[in-house]
Amino acid sequence: MRGMSVPRTRRAMAWSIDFALVLAAASVLAVFTFHRLSALVTDVPELATRSGFDLLTSRGDVLDASERLGLSLWNTSVLYVEEAFGLLVLATFLYQWACLALAGRTVGKALLGLRVSSCRGRRAALRAALTTTADIAVYAVACVLLVEGHLVLSVLVWAVAVVVFLLNGLSVLAPGRRSLADRMAGTSVTGLGLSTPGAMPPVRTS
Numbered sequence: 001m002r003g004m005s006v007p008r009t010r011r012a013m014a015w016s017i018d019f020a021l022v023l024a025a026a027s028v029l030a031v032f033t034f035h036r037l038s039a040l041v042t043d044v045p046e047l048a049t050r051s052g053f054d055l056l057t058s059r060g061d062v063l064d065a066s067e068r069l070g071l072s073l074w075n076t077s078v079l080y081v082e083e084a085f086g087l088l089v090l091a092t093f094l095y096q097w098a099c100l101a102l103a104g105r106t107v108g109k110a111l112l113g114l115r116v117s118s119c120r121g122r123r124a125a126l127r128a129a130l131t132t133t134a135d136i137a138v139y140a141v142a143c144v145l146l147v148e149g150h151l152v153l154s155v156l157v158w159a160v161a162v163v164v165f166l167l168n169g170l171s172v173l174a175p176g177r178r179s180l181a182d183r184m185a186g187t188s189v190t191g192l193g194l195s196t197p198g199a200m201p202p203v204r205t206s
Helices: 002-042 043-055 062-103 107-109 121-146 149-175 180-185
Strands: 114-115 188-190
Touching: 002 062, 002 121, 002 149, 043 149, 062 121, 121 149, 121 180, 149 180
Parallel strands: none
Antiparallel strands: 114 188
16 A cells, blocks of 8 residues: 555655746746836836926826826836736746657656656647646736735635646546646656556566
């Protein structure tokens, strides 16, 4: 019974490695976005020029000019955050797709001796898209909705993201040990190194 749990452990470890790479990319994008936001807020000459122009064209309505300036800064900040999430989803898809199309395995699977069978061409792109959706894309949509102020819709999408993530991961426990992405893309993970009694070499006796 212990041997049967090894493949699941190895798949979980392989996924953890790949997801750690995604988190590393997310960290880089977070730092980059933070610097963009800091540059936007601390660019005093540009802000002074913009606010001065708004005042000249406001016909004395100072409050309206200030509101327009604040709204412009907020919209730009939201755009920077949305671009970061979009880049993260794109980077995750390209990582999955390139690894599967070129080598039939991701970095995590390669380190754990696993391979995705029948994963070339459209199947590689489909599996990469499904894996990206389950791992990060739906969560990214929920975060974007939250930033835009759609709290209730964001919570609903977040709940969907959790369900999709669990369905993709827990389906590995079913017979066949194929994730939801594998089942929909027509692929499977091989090289698990299962040892069964029938596969054991005969014991020689003298």
